Amino acid sequence: MNTNTIKKIALIAVMTILTLAAAASLTAQTPPVTLTKPATPTKAPSGDGFIQRWFVLEPIPATGVTDNAVQSLIKKDLFPNQFAIVPKDGDKVSVGNNELTWHALDTINYNVNLFHFARERKKKTSDVLFWAVTIVNSPREMKDVRLAIGSNAASVWWVNGKEVIGIYGDRQAVIDDGVSKRLTLNKGENIIRAAIVNGGGATDFCARFLDADDKPLKGITVSLGK
Amino acid sequence: MNKNLAAILFIVMLTILLSPARANGLDGQIGIHDPSTIVMCDGKYYTYGTGGTTLISDDGWTWRRGPNLPRRGLAPDVIHIGDKYFLYIAANSGVTKADVFLLTNKTLDPNSPDYKWEEGGIVASSDGVEDCNAIDPGLLLDPTTKRLWLVYGSYFGYIRLVELDPKTGKRLNPAVKPVNIAINSEAAIMIYQDGWYYLLVTHGSCCRGADSGYNIRVGRSKKITGPFLDNMGVDMIQGGGKLFATSAGRVIGPGHFGLFDLSDGVQRFSLHYEADLDRGGASVLDIRPLQWKDGWPVAGENLRAGTYQFESVRTGTVLELAVEGFPVGGRPVRRGPPPGAMPPAAGNQGPPPGPPPGTGPGTGGGIFGGIGKPIPTQDVAEVSQKWPTGEVNIRMGNYLLQAQQKWAIEPVANAGGYLGAPYFKITIAGTTRTLTATEGGELIALPTFNGSPEQLWRIDQLADGSWRVSPKAIPNTKEPLALSAVGSSFATLSKFDPKSEKQRWLLKTP
Structure with a gap:
C-alpha cells in the first residue's frame, strides 16, 4: 500500500x-418531549404536590399581559361555556374563525411547558392565551388549603368557578408565585381552571395545593373526568 | 451630683411635669428617674423609680402614677419569682455608705386585697470606706441555673455581684465575698442570651438635665462572674463597655436598662432619659425595641410615623394594592433598539426602527436615553383615579416606586397601644385606602379608615431589625396572627413563626 x-x-x-x-x-x-398522553385514569400529584395532568386548549391570540389587558380578554366570550367546560381529549371549540382542539396531557416535570405544547402543534407561542382545566379529586372536604401557582407570563385561576388568583405582567414561572386565599376543596371533584397569557418567549405554568401549614397537600388525585 | 439630692430634685420636678400625649414616645404620665425593669402583674405593667415612684399601665403604652413605695430610696429593681415579687431599693446614709433593702409583695396591684409591701431586710451594703457604693440594684434569674443574682454599685468603686436566694429574695451565703465585675459606672444589670451573660451599665453623669452625659454600655462574658469584655476586648473592670444607647434626637442621657422579653424572639428594653426636650427637659420613661447583631445587643428605635414600603424578607417583594401599576413617568415609548442591538430576525416582531437616539447623558441614546429631564414622583391623586373605588385586594410585587406600593403609617390617637408603642393605621400614602384584616385571616384594603380593631396594627421590631405587623383583632378569630408572605406575590395573616422569614418585613422609606 x-x-x-x-x-x-x-x-x-x-x-x-x-x-x-x-x-x-x-x-x-x-425537541425535548415533556408532555405525553395520559395512560391511566387518575394520577397522583408529584412528590412536591404539583398537578401533572391537564387539558390544554390550543392557543388563542392575545395582546398584553397587564391586569386590565388580561382581565378584559378573559371576560370576552371566547368560546362557549368557557368558565364551566370540562372537555374531553380531542374536543374542538371555535374561537373567532379558528377551530382549536383540547388536548389531554401529562407532564413529566413539575411544570407544563406550553412552549413545547404549542411548538409541537406548530402554533404561535407569543401573544397567546392558553386555557387549561383539570379535576382534583379530594377524598374529603379539605378546609384552609391554598392553590399555589407559577406562570409565564400572566395568569388567572379559578377553583370550582371562583376566581382565586390573578398575577400579571411579564414574569417567569416561579413555584408558588401566586397563592390564593384560604379555600375549601369539596369532597369529590374540584374543577381547576387557568388562563395563561404569554407575551413572548418561553411560556409554562405549574400548580399545586398547599395545606394549612403551606406544605404540599397530600391525599388528592388528579383526573380528566369520566 | 449626689443621688439623694437628685431624688429630691426629681420629686419636685415630677410635681411640675405635665403629661400631654405626644406623637413620639409613651403616652400618659411617664415622669420617672432610674426606672426598674418593667414587670407584669395580672395583665398590667409596673415600673418603679427613684423616690418610690410607681408607674402603672394597662397596655404598656399609656402610663399613670400609682401609689409610692413605702421606701422612697434609689433606683429600685423588681423581679417576679413564684408567687412573690421581690423589689430591691437602695438608700445612702453617707457618701458611699449605703444599703440595698428587700421589699416583698404578693401582688403589684394597689387595688388588690393582697397588696402589702413587707420588709425583707438588707441584702447588700457598703460601709462608706470600701471601694463601692451599694446602690442601683439589678437582678438576673439565670435561665440556665435558676440561680438569682444581684449586681449593685455606683461610681466610687466597683459594680459587685452577689447571689440571692430565689425562694426568699434574701442574700444567699452572706459570708461569701461579693465579686467585683465592673468599675466607673452605675445602673448595672445583667441579661442572658445565647450562652453569654451581658452586663449593661450606665456611664456618664446623671441628674443634670440636658447636661447629663448618661449613656448605656455593655460587655459580655461566658461566666456570670466575668470577666465582662467589650467589643474591643477591654474589661469592664478597667472601664470598658461597648456603647449601647446614647443621646439622640430630642432626648438626652439614656440610662437604667431593663429587659422585657415578649417571647417569640421579640424583646424590648426600658430606660429613662435624663431630659426629654419635648417635655420641658423632664426625666421620662421610654420603651424601645431590642435588636441583636453579631452577638451584641443593639438599641432599636420605635417606629416613627411616615411613608414606607413593606418589603418581605421572605420574598423581596413589597406589599401593594392589587391594581394595575402605572410606570413612574408614564409607559415607555419605544424609540428604537438599544445601542448596538442586532436587528430583529426576519419574521420576528422586534421593536420598530426608532427615531434618532434620545438625549440622556452618557446613555448612547435609543431606548436607554431617557427623556432628558427629571421625572417627578408619581402623583397618587392622578393614578388612583383608575383604581377600583371599593374594596381592593392586597398582593405583593417588585418595588417600582409606584403609588400603590407606598404606605403611610400613622399612630391612631386614643386607640390604645401595646408595650412601648401605639396602634397604627396603615393606608396607601395620599389616600384613605386602609389595610384591613378580614374574616378568615386574610387582607383587603377598604376605601376608608373606620377605626375598627381590624384596621389597627401593632408593629413590633424583631431582633434582626425587621418588623412584625399584626392586626389588633381579626373578625371571628381569637388566635393572634401576623402579616405574612405566602408565595412570592401574595400576603395573608398567619401564626407568627420566629424561625421563619415569612412574617418579617423591612420597612423602608421610599
Whole structure:
C-alpha cells in the first residue's frame, strides 16, 4: 500500500467520523418531549404536590399581559361555556374563525411547558392565551388549603368557578408565585381552571395545593373526568 | 451630683411635669428617674423609680402614677419569682455608705386585697470606706441555673455581684465575698442570651438635665462572674463597655436598662432619659425595641410615623394594592433598539426602527436615553383615579416606586397601644385606602379608615431589625396572627413563626 492510498483511507475515515458526528448532532436537536398522553385514569400529584395532568386548549391570540389587558380578554366570550367546560381529549371549540382542539396531557416535570405544547402543534407561542382545566379529586372536604401557582407570563385561576388568583405582567414561572386565599376543596371533584397569557418567549405554568401549614397537600388525585 | 439630692430634685420636678400625649414616645404620665425593669402583674405593667415612684399601665403604652413605695430610696429593681415579687431599693446614709433593702409583695396591684409591701431586710451594703457604693440594684434569674443574682454599685468603686436566694429574695451565703465585675459606672444589670451573660451599665453623669452625659454600655462574658469584655476586648473592670444607647434626637442621657422579653424572639428594653426636650427637659420613661447583631445587643428605635414600603424578607417583594401599576413617568415609548442591538430576525416582531437616539447623558441614546429631564414622583391623586373605588385586594410585587406600593403609617390617637408603642393605621400614602384584616385571616384594603380593631396594627421590631405587623383583632378569630408572605406575590395573616422569614418585613422609606 503506497502512501497516497494510506492518505485516501485516512481521509475517508475522517469524513465518515464527521458524518456520524453530524448525524448524532441532528439527533440531539430533536425537541425535548415533556408532555405525553395520559395512560391511566387518575394520577397522583408529584412528590412536591404539583398537578401533572391537564387539558390544554390550543392557543388563542392575545395582546398584553397587564391586569386590565388580561382581565378584559378573559371576560370576552371566547368560546362557549368557557368558565364551566370540562372537555374531553380531542374536543374542538371555535374561537373567532379558528377551530382549536383540547388536548389531554401529562407532564413529566413539575411544570407544563406550553412552549413545547404549542411548538409541537406548530402554533404561535407569543401573544397567546392558553386555557387549561383539570379535576382534583379530594377524598374529603379539605378546609384552609391554598392553590399555589407559577406562570409565564400572566395568569388567572379559578377553583370550582371562583376566581382565586390573578398575577400579571411579564414574569417567569416561579413555584408558588401566586397563592390564593384560604379555600375549601369539596369532597369529590374540584374543577381547576387557568388562563395563561404569554407575551413572548418561553411560556409554562405549574400548580399545586398547599395545606394549612403551606406544605404540599397530600391525599388528592388528579383526573380528566369520566 | 449626689443621688439623694437628685431624688429630691426629681420629686419636685415630677410635681411640675405635665403629661400631654405626644406623637413620639409613651403616652400618659411617664415622669420617672432610674426606672426598674418593667414587670407584669395580672395583665398590667409596673415600673418603679427613684423616690418610690410607681408607674402603672394597662397596655404598656399609656402610663399613670400609682401609689409610692413605702421606701422612697434609689433606683429600685423588681423581679417576679413564684408567687412573690421581690423589689430591691437602695438608700445612702453617707457618701458611699449605703444599703440595698428587700421589699416583698404578693401582688403589684394597689387595688388588690393582697397588696402589702413587707420588709425583707438588707441584702447588700457598703460601709462608706470600701471601694463601692451599694446602690442601683439589678437582678438576673439565670435561665440556665435558676440561680438569682444581684449586681449593685455606683461610681466610687466597683459594680459587685452577689447571689440571692430565689425562694426568699434574701442574700444567699452572706459570708461569701461579693465579686467585683465592673468599675466607673452605675445602673448595672445583667441579661442572658445565647450562652453569654451581658452586663449593661450606665456611664456618664446623671441628674443634670440636658447636661447629663448618661449613656448605656455593655460587655459580655461566658461566666456570670466575668470577666465582662467589650467589643474591643477591654474589661469592664478597667472601664470598658461597648456603647449601647446614647443621646439622640430630642432626648438626652439614656440610662437604667431593663429587659422585657415578649417571647417569640421579640424583646424590648426600658430606660429613662435624663431630659426629654419635648417635655420641658423632664426625666421620662421610654420603651424601645431590642435588636441583636453579631452577638451584641443593639438599641432599636420605635417606629416613627411616615411613608414606607413593606418589603418581605421572605420574598423581596413589597406589599401593594392589587391594581394595575402605572410606570413612574408614564409607559415607555419605544424609540428604537438599544445601542448596538442586532436587528430583529426576519419574521420576528422586534421593536420598530426608532427615531434618532434620545438625549440622556452618557446613555448612547435609543431606548436607554431617557427623556432628558427629571421625572417627578408619581402623583397618587392622578393614578388612583383608575383604581377600583371599593374594596381592593392586597398582593405583593417588585418595588417600582409606584403609588400603590407606598404606605403611610400613622399612630391612631386614643386607640390604645401595646408595650412601648401605639396602634397604627396603615393606608396607601395620599389616600384613605386602609389595610384591613378580614374574616378568615386574610387582607383587603377598604376605601376608608373606620377605626375598627381590624384596621389597627401593632408593629413590633424583631431582633434582626425587621418588623412584625399584626392586626389588633381579626373578625371571628381569637388566635393572634401576623402579616405574612405566602408565595412570592401574595400576603395573608398567619401564626407568627420566629424561625421563619415569612412574617418579617423591612420597612423602608421610599
